[in-house]
Amino acid sequence: MKAIEKLRKSQERLNTSLCVGIDPDFNKTPSIFPKSAKGIEEFSLKIIDATKDFASAYKINFAFFEYFGSKGLEALENIFNNIPDNIFTIADAKRSDIGNSSQFYAKAIFNHFNFDSVTVNPLMGKDSLVSFFEFTDKMIFLLGITSNSGADDFLKLYFNDKHLFEIIIEKSQLWFEQDNLGFVVGATQINEFKTARQLAPNNYFLIPGIGSQGGDFNKLKEYKLNPSIINVSRDILFASSQIDFAEKANKKAQEYFNLFSLF
């Protein structure tokens, strides 16, 4: 099955576009978990178990695992293998390199792991992206307009009346198929969200920035929100820092699950 079909099925089955972001910052995990690769693995497994009835997708951010080196990647491997097969998976890796090297990153994500999709940084241009898109069954989310304040520095520069992020969205659609190509569009960027959606009305948007980062879902809804994957990480993962963290994560996930219902 193509990744985009798996995504559609997973969202339709649960009637939600909620994606739970696995960002296990060991500074914020409950104190019962050791501050180690094993600790964030155990925490993440409990979170997946507590949220799997509400998550149409899981997005795993590689940074929190790389922190622990090879042991961290081992934890990531174990976590990935414990995600139910019918839930869409996103490797939030934001990789970028020249073709020769990006090929190895692509194979890491799609062959070593078997993620359904990946986030990629498009700065280095088409030939740095092709290796990812050669996996024609997978989905690639290019950074479009990110949720952080630094998005102003380069992504919002104007080039002949178009922002850089608009050019990224336009050019990449000429290069790659719609079914494979999505964009990361931050929920904190309301005006840019509107623009991005006009430029790519039918591509999936991966939307971070709801919750801790302050993005306003109700504002987003004023524009064409779908097709989209709406990610919440910290607000669910760290709903409680106590022994009841899983129960609270479950409740919080259910709230977002309802809020992000498709129909």
Next chain:
Amino acid sequence: MKAIEKLRKSQERLNTSLCVGIDPDFNKTPSIFPKSAKGIEEFSLKIIDATKDFASAYKINFAFFEYFGSKGLEALENIFNNIPDNIFTIADAKRSDIGNSSQFYAKAIFNHFNFDSVTVNPLMGKDSLVSFFEFTDKMIFLLGITSNSGADDFLKLYFNDKHLFEIIIEKSQLWFEQDNLGFVVGATQINEFKTARQLAPNNYFLIPGIGSQGGDFNKLKEYKLNPSIINVSRDILFASSQIDFAEKANKKAQEYFNLFSLF
């Protein structure tokens, strides 16, 4: 010792700006090495041993190790620990993320490993970079103008008479200290090299693209080449695919060592 001092000492001690790039593509390693994480580890260790008298720096590209997941990172850890202490080290990771996550990438590179420097993708702007620069003893090489053809797609766009890569070089100098801030400037980009050097006359340039990628060293020399680190990967690593690979790598490294002499 600050990383920049270590770099200066290493280059002065050997009188060369040669950096050997550890890009162990298992498709190209001699057949005596298994196509595994252990295989690329053994190959890389032999290459380091064969080139350490000529290398003022080693640049390790993470893609070739991530390919093998946790076992690959284990190989990277072992290789890193076998680089002589007085040789400058570069984590060629090209990472990028929002502040909360990029902090973990920075700590992976500088705490878990103890690299002297890292390559970073600046697309997401200042707040995505700050976590790296908080390591004030280290050096951060931002992608300036990369050596691949895709550099044309975004990095060479004009914004108000300036290319995006020029804006990256200008803005980042306002944000960060010269001793910590370097730029990746591809040897295949002669005109852009000249421009980049005018904008950042005293920042270290990390220069890939000589050798297999076709960059012409003699053309580069017409401009202000130093301070710079000139990287060669494939041309040294795969100088021979036979049993004499180490001997050939040694010879090839010596050639570049001489070519890139400082004085």
